Amino acid sequence: AHTAFGDGALNKTLFSTSLNFDLAVYECFAPLTSGGSIDVVKNVLELQHGEHDIGLINTVPSALKALLEVDGLPESVHTVNVAGEALKRSLVESLFEKTGVQRLCNLYGPSETTTYSSWVAMDREDGFAPHIGKPVGNTQFYLLNEQQQPVPLGVPGEIYIGGAGVARGYLNRDDLTAERFLKDPFSQDASARMYRTGD
Incomplete structure (x- = not known):
């Protein structure tokens, strides 16, 4: 995580995943072990209520779609990680059209292989990548x-x-x-x- 999300990308990460789920390890410890901070909320949909100064969120595509429909993604968010569901081109296009997000990462990996096993990053310039990316290290x-x-x-x-x-x-x-x-x-x-x- 520190290699893929270097240069301060983890500084202000949303921690919205239950501690019973493997993603919580990433959301909590990747930012904290790199000198960053976390903003703890019950779930990612709480972003639509109140002020949140965060730079990175992790969620599923359906929750991201719901946030976009109500203009609930904070302006400070620069990176969005999605996993757990198929990612559609229309959602990627909508994210880059409606927000200032600079990078969307599509991550794949069952819990049996420790959270994420592959990933692909998409930016505003190149847009949608129709695959699950390349394997993470090791x-x-x-x-x-x-x-x-x-x-x-x-x-x-x-x-x-x-x-x-x-x-x-x-x-x-x-x-x-x-x-x-x-x-x-x-x-x-x-x-x-x-x-x-x-x-």
């Missing part, structure tokens, strides 16, 4: 067929994620852990595992 993406073999370019497959962020498994769910957390045959590390996303 992360590998594999697009595999039903036999867990790589598919050729342009052929549909399932996303498997390997790397340092892959969790150990599900608590007290050995059956589900065995089904989703598999040995990573593409890694040189014999103990490496990959997560079968279902996407």
Whole structure:
């Protein structure tokens, strides 16, 4: 986070995610460990009520759409991160048209691979990017067929994620852990595992 959001981007971050969700780690600790501050609210939709001097928010596309419909995004926001839902071109265009936001980041990653596994940044000049971006550091993406073999370019497959962020498994769910957390045959590390996303 410090590399991707350097130069003060994390200085004033909205902390609106429940502590029970993995994104809370990013919203709370990324700003604080880089000398920034957080503005704690119950949920992101509270931005439409009152004054909030923040620079970065994390949310889902549907909540961002709701904020834009009521002109609820503070003028101070320069960066918006979205995840958890498909991102539509019309929302990106609306964000850049109606606000002063400079950068929108589309992030992808199940909780089983530690919050975010890939990302793509979009700015006002280049606009919408119709994909989930590239893997974050120490992360590998594999697009595999039903036999867990790589598919050729342009052929549909399932996303498997390997790397340092892959969790150990599900608590007290050995059956589900065995089904989703598999040995990573593409890694040189014999103990490496990959997560079968279902996407």
